[in-house]
Each structure stands twice: as C-alpha cells, then as structure tokens.
Amino acid sequence: METVAGPVLSFSGLLRQFRTDARLTQEELAEAAGLSPRSVSDLERGINRTARKDTAVLLADALSLSGQVRLLFVAAARGRAPAADVLAARSDGAARGSAAVATRSLPRDIGSFTGREPELARLLGALADVTAGAGAPGICVIDGMAGVGKTTLAVHAAHRLAERFPDGQFFLPLHAHTPGQRPVGAADALASLLLTAGVAVQEIPPGVEARAGRWRDHVAGKKILLLLDDAAGHEQVRPLLPGTPGALVLVTSRRRLTALEDSAVISLGTLSAAEAAVLLTRLASRSDLCSERGVGAEIARLCGYLPLAIGMLARQLQHHPARTSAEFADSLAAARDRLAMMRAENLSVAAAFDLSYADLSEAQQRLFRRIGVTPGTDIDAYAVAALDDTSLENARTQLDELYDHHLITEPAPGRYLLHDLLREYARALADDDPEDSRAAAGRVVNYYAHVAASASQHVATWTTAGGRLPPTSPPASAPTLSSSGEANAWLESERPNLQAAVNYAATQRMPAHAVAIAAAMGGFLRARGHWDQAAEQYQTALIAAREAGDLFGQAGVLDELGLLQQLTNDYSAATATLAEAVELFMDLGDLPSQAYALNHLGLVRVDMGDYSAAAESHRQALALARDGGNRLAEAVSLIDLGLVQQMTGDYPAAIVSYESALPLAQSAGSTFDEADALCELGAVRRLTGDYPAAIACERQALELFRRLGDRLGQAWALDELGRVYQLTGDYPVAAACLSDAIELFRDLGDRHGQAKALNSLGELALRTSGDREAQSHHTQALAIACELGTPGEQARALEGIGRCLLHRDSAEAATHLRQALEIYQRIGAPEARHVQETLDSQGL
Numbered sequence: 001m002e003t004v005a006g007p008v009l010s011f012s013g014l015l016r017q018f019r020t021d022a023r024l025t026q027e028e029l030a031e032a033a034g035l036s037p038r039s040v041s042d043l044e045r046g047i048n049r050t051a052r053k054d055t056a057v058l059l060a061d062a063l064s065l066s067g068q069v070r071l072l073f074v075a076a077a078r079g080r081a082p083a084a085d086v087l088a089a090r091s092d093g094a095a096r097g098s099a100a101v102a103t104r105s106l107p108r109d110i111g112s113f114t115g116r117e118p119e120l121a122r123l124l125g126a127l128a129d130v131t132a133g134a135g136a137p138g139i140c141v142i143d144g145m146a147g148v149g150k151t152t153l154a155v156h157a158a159h160r161l162a163e164r165f166p167d168g169q170f171f172l173p174l175h176a177h178t179p180g181q182r183p184v185g186a187a188d189a190l191a192s193l194l195l196t197a198g199v200a201v202q203e204i205p206p207g208v209e210a211r212a213g214r215w216r217d218h219v220a221g222k223k224i225l226l227l228l229d230d231a232a233g234h235e236q237v238r239p240l241l242p243g244t245p246g247a248l249v250l251v252t253s254r255r256r257l258t259a260l261e262d263s264a265v266i267s268l269g270t271l272s273a274a275e276a277a278v279l280l281t282r283l284a285s286r287s288d289l290c291s292e293r294g295v296g297a298e299i300a301r302l303c304g305y306l307p308l309a310i311g312m313l314a315r316q317l318q319h320h321p322a323r324t325s326a327e328f329a330d331s332l333a334a335a336r337d338r339l340a341m342m343r344a345e346n347l348s349v350a351a352a353f354d355l356s357y358a359d360l361s362e363a364q365q366r367l368f369r370r371i372g373v374t375p376g377t378d379i380d381a382y383a384v385a386a387l388d389d390t391s392l393e394n395a396r397t398q399l400d401e402l403y404d405h406h407l408i409t410e411p412a413p414g415r416y417l418l419h420d421l422l423r424e425y426a427r428a429l430a431d432d433d434p435e436d437s438r439a440a441a442g443r444v445v446n447y448y449a450h451v452a453a454s455a456s457q458h459v460a461t462w463t464t465a466g467g468r469l470p471p472t473s474p475p476a477s478a479p480t481l482s483s484s485g486e487a488n489a490w491l492e493s494e495r496p497n498l499q500a501a502v503n504y505a506a507t508q509r510m511p512a513h514a515v516a517i518a519a520a521m522g523g524f525l526r527a528r529g530h531w532d533q534a535a536e537q538y539q540t541a542l543i544a545a546r547e548a549g550d551l552f553g554q555a556g557v558l559d560e561l562g563l564l565q566q567l568t569n570d571y572s573a574a575t576a577t578l579a580e581a582v583e584l585f586m587d588l589g590d591l592p593s594q595a596y597a598l599n600h601l602g603l604v605r606v607d608m609g610d611y612s613a614a615a616e617s618h619r620q621a622l623a624l625a626r627d628g629g630n631r632l633a634e635a636v637s638l639i640d641l642g643l644v645q646q647m648t649g650d651y652p653a654a655i656v657s658y659e660s661a662l663p664l665a666q667s668a669g670s671t672f673d674e675a676d677a678l679c680e681l682g683a684v685r686r687l688t689g690d691y692p693a694a695i696a697c698e699r700q701a702l703e704l705f706r707r708l709g710d711r712l713g714q715a716w717a718l719d720e721l722g723r724v725y726q727l728t729g730d731y732p733v734a735a736a737c738l739s740d741a742i743e744l745f746r747d748l749g750d751r752h753g754q755a756k757a758l759n760s761l762g763e764l765a766l767r768t769s770g771d772r773e774a775q776s777h778h779t780q781a782l783a784i785a786c787e788l789g790t791p792g793e794q795a796r797a798l799e800g801i802g803r804c805l806l807h808r809d810s811a812e813a814a815t816h817l818r819q820a821l822e823i824y825q826r827i828g829a830p831e832a833r834h835v836q837e838t839l840d841s842q843g844l
Helices: 011-021 028-034 037-044 053-062 065-076 083-093 117-131 149-164 187-195 208-219 235-241 273-284 297-303 307-319 327-335 348-360 362-372 381-387 392-404 420-430 434-456 485-491 496-505 513-527 532-548 551-567 571-589 593-607 611-628 631-647 651-667 671-685 691-708 709-729 731-748 749-770 771-788 791-805 810-827 832-843
Strands: 140-145 170-174 224-232 249-253 264-268 410-413 415-417
Touching: 011 037, 011 065, 028 037, 037 170, 037 496, 037 571, 053 065, 065 083, 117 140, 117 149, 117 264, 117 810, 140 149, 149 170, 149 224, 149 249, 170 187, 170 249, 170 611, 208 235, 224 235, 235 513, 235 749, 249 410, 273 297, 273 571, 297 307, 297 327, 297 485, 307 327, 307 348, 348 420, 362 381, 362 392, 362 420, 362 434, 381 392, 392 415, 392 749, 420 434, 434 485, 434 513, 485 513, 485 691, 496 513, 496 532, 496 832, 513 551, 513 709, 532 551, 551 571, 551 593, 571 593, 593 611, 631 651, 631 671, 651 671, 671 691, 691 709, 709 731, 709 749, 749 771, 749 791, 771 791, 791 810, 791 832, 810 832
Parallel strands: 140 249, 140 264, 170 224, 224 249
Antiparallel strands: 410 415
16 A cells, blocks of 8 residues: 655755754855855755755765765765655764764865965974873964964864874864854853764753863863864853863964963964965966966955955956956056955955954944054054044053954054055045044144154254144153154154155145154155155155245255255255255245255255355355354354365365364254264364374264264265275275275265265275276266266366376376366365376376
8 A cells, every 4th residue: 555755854954954053054064065155055945956976975074974974964965865864863873972983074175275384384383292292282273364364274284183183173163253143152162062072962961161071071081173263262262172181272263362371372464475376376277367477466465465355356367267367457456445346256355354343342443443544554552542542551452452353463563554455444444434534644643743853853954944843732642752762763663654644744734744744854864865755755745835835844845855955966956946945044034044054055066066156155154053043053054164165175274163063063962963073074184194183083973973873974984984094004994994885875875975985995996906996996986976967076086097097008197187187176176286296297
C-alpha cells in the first residue's frame, strides 16, 4: 500500500539552520565559502533546490562541517540524502561529546594573501612559546584600523599553524563591527564554542562563569588553536581563554586591548607600496597593471595601501574589462569622493569606517571630524587643544582614545596622523557643520601663528617682520620654547603644518596670520636651506597682505622675499623687491625696518660688485638705525658696512666696524649677529696676516652657528677656516674644513657659496695636489660665477686659473690674469694689486 509522505525538511531549510547556528549572515557565509551572496540566497529561498558538488563542498568548509555530518550535508545538497538525516547525524555527534572528531572550523584561507612576512614571523614566534609550555596559553592580539587585513592575516596564520594543534582549531566571530548585529556576549560565545566542540546542549550550564569553567575544563590539556575575530574589548575575550598550556589564542580587534594581560601584540599597518601593488595585480588579474608604467602603483597609492580598498577596486577592474587600468586610475585620482568608488555590491570602505566611528563618544566624534579639516599632515596635543578648544590634559586623553580605536596613528612620539582615507572620511563628516569646521581650523592656525612667532625670538630672522603677532588672543596652551634648540626642533617638526597653515590663512581671509607665520619662519628656513618653501610662503603671504591692504605686512614680506632672492642669486628681482620694501617702510615711518631693508639691498650690491652703491645703502641704514635707537639694527648695519670696507681693502675701517658691532649684538642678545661679526672679523684678520686671531674668531663663530643650528653660517665659517689653515700650512685641516663647507653649500642650494668654496679648494690644491686639479676647481667656480653674475668670484676664479697655467702656458695664463685684473679694477677690489704684481714679475 502506498503511503503519502508528510512535510520534510528541505535543503534550503537545512542550510538556513546551519548558517543561523554558526551565527553567520548570508553575506558572511558567501564570503567564507567564496560564493556570491546571491548563490546562498537562492539556495535558502529554494530557487535552486540543489547545489553542485563543488558548491556543496565549499559550503561545508565554510560551516566547518566534518565527518558523517559533512558527507550527509554534501549528499543532501545534491538531492541524494534527506536533510533530516543530516540533523540526526549532528545530534548523534553532539551526544557523543568528547568522542567527536576534532573540530576544524577555520574559514578558508585566501589564495591571494600578500606580504606580512614580519608579522607572520612574530606569530610563529608565539607558537614557539606555546610549544615550550611556558605555563599559560599563548595569546596574540592582532589589532589595526578597519580594512587593514587583520582577519585575513589571522586566518592565514591559523592555517599555517593548524597541524600543530591536532585537538582542534576553532573560529569564533565576535561581531564587534558587523552591520545590524550586536557584539556577541560572553555567555553566547561560550555556548557556541562548547557546541562546536561537541558538548551536548543539555550539558551546557547557564551563566558566564559556569560556561567559562565548562569550556576550560573541556579543553584542559588539549592542543587547540582558538581564533576570536573582531573583538570589542578585553571583557568579551577574557572568559573565552583556555586555562592551560598548549593552546594558542589569536584575537583580532579594531581596538588596542591594553587591559588583556600576557598577550603579544601585533599592530597591523597598511601594506607597503610594493606589497599593495602586487595584491592589486593578483586580485584584478589585469595584465595592463604591469605593462602600463606606474598605473598599478598609483591605484594602490590612491587606495592608501589599505587591503580592503585595494580588494574592492581590484574587483571593479576585474568586472570592467572594457576600461583600461590607466583610465581607472585617472578617474580615481580626479574623484571628489574617492570613498564612494571603493565599494563592492553592498560593502564599502566608508561603511567599514562608519562602524568604527560609531564606537566613539560624541566628544571623540567631534574631535575626529575636526582633525580631518586641520591644515597640515600630523598634529600634536597642543595643536589639538587649540583645535578642540579644550585643555591640554583633555586633548591628550581624547587623542589616546582615538589612538586606541586605531583611528589615528602615532608615527613619532606625541605626533598623531590620520590615514589618507580616514582623513577624507572625516572631512566628509565635517561638511555637515561647515561653521564648526572653519572655527576649529581657525583656532589651530592662530595657535601656529603665535607659537611660530615665539619660536622666532630664538632664531636669527634677519628682518623685523619675524616675531610680530597677529591681532588675536594667544592659545591657552602652548609648548615652552626657551632656547634656540627647542625653537628649531619645534619649527622643523611643524614645518609642513606651518606651510599648510599659511596657505589656509591666505585663502580663508586670515592675512595677518599668513604674514605672521611666513615671517616667523623666514630665518629658520633660510638657515636650514628650505628656500623653495620659504619662497612659496612669501608669495602666498604677500598676495594675502595686498588683498587685505596690509601695508606693513606687505613691506615685511617683501623684505623677507628680497633677502631670499639675494641668497638664491636672483639679483635683479632682489633689487626690485627690496627697493619696494624700503619705500613702504619709509612711508610707514618705520626706521629700523627701513634700515634692515637697506642693508639687504646693500648685500645684493656687494654680490653684484657695485661696492660704492652698497656702501651708500649701509651708511643710510646705519644712520636710520641710530636715529631709531635700535641697537641691533645698528650692529647689523656696522657688520654689513664692514663687509664693503673689507671688499675694497680698507681693512682698518672694517676692523673698527666689526669690533663696534660685536658688543651691540651681544647686548641685544643676537647670537647670530655676534657670530656673523666674528666670522667677518676673522676674514679681515686673515687678510691682514694675523692668522691666530683669524682662527680664534672663526672657531668662535662656528661654535655659535652650530649652537643656532644655522647651516649656512657654518658653511661661511668653515670656508674661512679652510682659507686661513692653508695659509698656515695645515693642509689636512684646511681640506677637511673646505670639504665640509662645500657639502653644506650644496645641500643648501647656495651656488654663490659653492663658487667661493670651489675657489678656496682650487687655491689649496695648487699648494698640495698640483695645478691641474686646482684648475679644475677654479673652472667649476668660474662657470657658476658667470651664470650668477657675481664678478668677485669670477675674478677670483680667473686669477686661480691664470696661476695654474703660469708654468704650462704663459700666454694663456696672462689672458686669464688680465681678465681677472680688469674685473678687480672695475669693482675696486684690492686683489688687483696682487694680480698686477704677478703679471709684472712674470714679464707678462
């Protein structure tokens, strides 16, 4: 007699039940199995009643099924066994408890795993500690920002270590950052572990403590590997830890689990540029990423070397074969919202960031948004205190919280940085409150302006513009900068941020701040050779000052800019710029500032060989400084006037000028001008034959320049020391000094200085190495001096070449010496007499 079967469990229901028991969403099961979410959905809804064998095997792997249950599951998926038999087999296995086959519940490994060799080595080191039986289970926490590849690394490492843990490998997602899901409670997590380990439902006690005890008892003495993925905090992890040696626990978390004792920590950063490009190429399977120069590297860079973003972009490349990789890179670079492009189906980088942002308190969220709109790259606690309008202590606390959530990094002690994509994400959030963003950015720019002005008090600025404050209140908290060393260190660490602040102030109607920061940095940037940055900042600040009608700001920046143009040998531009500054200061009635600008104009004329005009500028400057009662401006005017007197051979007058300037500079507290006066005084002592006094002056000057961190001043003093030591016959010391000087001049980009040092090397080589090497140095110096239009060094180089040729080609020697003589006579240099004497003595 035929019977009618009642309702039976279908494979769709079986799959749904197994997935639910594993606490996986359809998307998570699909990802673990390497299938599309649509495939899983179609099977669960019965659209596809059966599955292919390979699909069934992938699902069984993802659900960590083993033994008879696995065989029946695959058969049921193919329609060859009742689904109910699968559940019966699972129940039988659970009832047998510890007799069950060892658990193998790790997700599948990723075939495209790339890089992370140092981190893997550390994990293998953790294994060595476990196998040594150190008395406690090994615990290794892998933490890092969203999308950095924590789970991928942990799963890859777990598979490599699996054979060392024959009693089971457990994978438990704790869902701290799973959309639509609350983090798994400790009691539920323990129940899942016990069920997965084969403990019958009826044997699982209620309550966290009881379940934790049952779990520890069940795995006591066993060699198991436990991977706890996406932990919310130490409270969620601690009850799940085994209690005996032989076990290894891997924990992944977006938080730094600082309260979890006895754990090794691997804080995962983004991939290296090379690793990121390799990963992109592997995932995208696009040959043009390799064939088109730099395209793969550029896409990886625009992804911030973040594995999650790289994976999503790679899949887009894979699914859009009609678009070239170069076109894709161009689109990504031009995108106003890069994050919007970093998505795959219902997943996105921005959504991953959303979950981390949601973990923050309201105050932490506000600070995160504000850091996103801060001008510059990194930031410290003082700047954050200004940015967030809070105390220094609270700023440090809030920074620590953002750091613990891996929303900022600390690349250097006390300096914090947003990842490029997180900065973009924070800026997008800040767009919702533009008024708050402008106010916050304005506060931090004001902070930079005030502290930069304070720092400039300990740095030789060479002008009166440096140190002037914007007409705003100072920040409540600021670092103490009480020495040139502290000031220079602060300016160097904040240099990129200060440049960004100048640009921001210029475009956001804060011209006084743009001028204040640019002027405050002038002396520092000149001394350290950051001349391109200085020029850019001066131009930006000058435009802002002109637009605002700030005459004093314009004059100050023009003075700074003209001085820089003189150092970079753009003499025509420097002359025009400084003349405009002099006129503006005259109109404003600022005598000391007018004196400084005239002195700078005089220095340009010295370099150009117009000594009479230079002397006139310095005499005017000296009179203005004395009329204005400014002792430092008087000292500077005397030093610069002494230089002209020295260049024209009036050595007694030069000595008087320098010796008069020294006490003025010392009383004004200007270490730079004291060093400058000593350096020039040493040169005159050399010219007058007092070599011991010359060496003493240059040594003092060099020490002062080093104390200031002024590399340009050090080069000046070293060049002079090289010249005097060769005259005393101490050639090795002379060579060492000149070698250091020319290296500094080259690093700084000071081509006039290079020409001077090359001429000095040529003069030394003629004494020590032979005329051909000497001629080579002088020829290089001549080429530079001719290009720059500096007649003094041209004549010196021609004289040097002529002396090198005296015993090889007297006619050619005479030609060069006469050319040198003509220049020396034209500019009024005393060296003309020595050249004439050489020509006469040689009968040329």
